[in-house]
Amino acid sequence: MNNAASSPRTLGELLERLQRIDGRDGHVSLDDVLDELGRRAFGPLLLLAGIVTMVPIIGGIPGVPTVMAGLVLLVAVQLLLQRHAIWLPRWLLDRSVTPASLHKACAWLARPARLLDALLYQRWAALVGDHAVLAIAICCIGVALMMPPMELVPFSANGAGLALSGFGLALMAKDGLMALFAFAVSIATLIAIVAGLS
Secondary structure: OOOOOOOOOOHHHHHHHHHOOOOEOOEEEHHHHHHHHOOOOHHHHHHHHHHHHHOHHHHOOOOHHHHHHHHHHHHHHHHHOOOOOOOOOHHHHOOEEOHHHHHHHHHHHHHHHHHHHHHOOOEOHHHOOHHHHHHHHHHHHHHHHHHHHHOOOOOHHHHHHHHHHHHHHHHHHOEHHHHHHHHHHHHHHHHHHHHHHO
């Protein structure tokens, strides 16, 4: 395991590293992804969970938001506890896709990644500093807890995916403005869920 691997700093770099994974027995598992990204890849894992949740063709599948909620909850709690390496249960690490599916998804995201990466840079450091990271972790825990009920409110999981993607990108690029955007989306999503269930 490549525990010392440095985490990617941009979405483009993340996609490049995902495409390098060959997998084992014809599948790429979450364990393989962590080996490639490093065991401190809190931001990238939040981003991946956000992308999976946000893409309608995947996030709209019953049960997917709940599985992603479990992943986010585990990652966010460990971020809150300031752990230096991510621990995930074996049943989650063994979740897998085919290399072809992973490469196709990466290719589809390549152009948006270039546009998005051009907008991200280090700024508003206070919003991604040590204290702010704790607030981000707490917010991600809240988003994760909201995700199972989102299966009852059409398209609401897209808001959660957008918020998680924003937090992931903010942590990766040290971009406080992106963190602020993600906080705003989280609040808007919570309001939409309450309105949808009432």
